[in-house]
Amino acid sequence: MNAITKITSDLQAQILDAFNFRHxxxxxxxxxxxxxxxxxxxxxxxxxxxxxxxxxxxxxxxxxxxxxxxxxxxxxxxxxxxxxxxxxxxxxxxxxxxxxxxxxxTMAAGSGYLQDHYRNVKKLPDEVIEIFNGAYGNFQTTDHKIxxxxxxxxxxxxxxxxxxxxxxxxxxxxxxxxxxxxxxxxxxxxxxxxxxxxxxxxxxxxxxxxxxxxxxxxxxxxxxxxxxxxxxxxx
Known part of the structure; x- marks a missing residue:
């Protein structure tokens, strides 16, 4: 077993141990x-x-x-x-x-909150914000109907x-x-x-x-x- 394989194996064991530990x-x-x-x-x-x-x-x-x-x-x-x-x-x-x-x-498509989030948190340019507004609007009204x-x-x-x-x-x-x-x-x-x-x-x-x-x-x-x-x- 090489060093990388051992690290991966140890990490896998740690993950499963954590899930078995949690209750x-x-x-x-x-x-x-x-x-x-x-x-x-x-x-x-x-x-x-x-x-x-x-x-x-x-x-x-x-x-x-x-x-x-x-x-x-x-x-x-x-x-x-x-x-x-x-x-x-x-x-x-x-x-x-x-x-x-x-x-x-705040989470309805086109909300002022989301426009601020796109611009000031995600740092998206205006053309990408326009794409997000369209995609998310379609997601809400058509894809998932929420x-x-x-x-x-x-x-x-x-x-x-x-x-x-x-x-x-x-x-x-x-x-x-x-x-x-x-x-x-x-x-x-x-x-x-x-x-x-x-x-x-x-x-x-x-x-x-x-x-x-x-x-x-x-x-x-x-x-x-x-x-x-x-x-x-x-x-």
Missing amino acids: ATKFFDPDRKISEEEFETILEAARLSPTSFGHEPFKIVMIQTQEKRELLREFSWGANGMMSGTTGQLGTASHFGIILASTAE TTDREITDWSGKQAYIVLANMMTAGALMGIDSCPMEGFDMGRTTETLAEHFGIDTGKWKPAVMFAFGYRAKDPEFPKTRRTIADTVSWF
């Missing part, structure tokens, strides 16, 4: 905190994640004070420990947050899940545990974000909650998944 952690060790440098790496994995058309239709809200986390407890059954008899991820995670999804106000606010917000939520997957994988590669959570009341979460966090919920809606930290104990049951034969079809 949906319901209760973290409250005394163990993720270092600032490590969590910055997780956030960079989010920032550098791919999104459809490169539109980056997401925002991350970090909720670190217990006082702010408690505002979510009553209606966040996936994070409040109700199903495990604990204080849950809200009470124990080193880092807790919500990924927000862009609405039609034109209502709900449809566009749901599409943005798909991009948020790509971001969260990369965050969790980055964490697992560093031995950091995580949990994605959809178990929350969407309406009350939206209201709380507007009232207590200053979020413009005309432009942003909650897509998914997440928690990072270190497990309080190992999983009780081994990881189970379908076989690769049941998961993948080749033609």
Whole structure:
């Protein structure tokens, strides 16, 4: 085995070890905190994640004070420990947050927000911006037929899940545990974000909650998944 082959083999093993290590952690060790440098790496994995058309239709809200986390407890059954008899991820995670999804106000084709994004973030020349506007407009109205606010917000939520997957994988590669959570009341979460966090919920809606930290104990049951034969079809 030459040096390059060994490096590749070692990297493959590290990747699979990370995926086998990761599980949906319901209760973290409250005394163990993720270092600032490590969590910055997780956030960079989010920032550098791919999104459809490169539109980056997401925002991350970090909720670190217990006082702010408690505002979510009553209606966040996936994070409040109700199903495990604990204080849950809200009470124990080193880092807790919500990924927000862009609405039609910013992600409808031709929006002022997107024109600014093309010009000042993507640094595209005007002729390329014109191509983007046409292609994305066709994508929304014809290819995928996502034109209502709900449809566009749901599409943005798909991009948020790509971001969260990369965050969790980055964490697992560093031995950091995580949990994605959809178990929350969407309406009350939206209201709380507007009232207590200053979020413009005309432009942003909650897509998914997440928690990072270190497990309080190992999983009780081994990881189970379908076989690769049941998961993948080749033609």
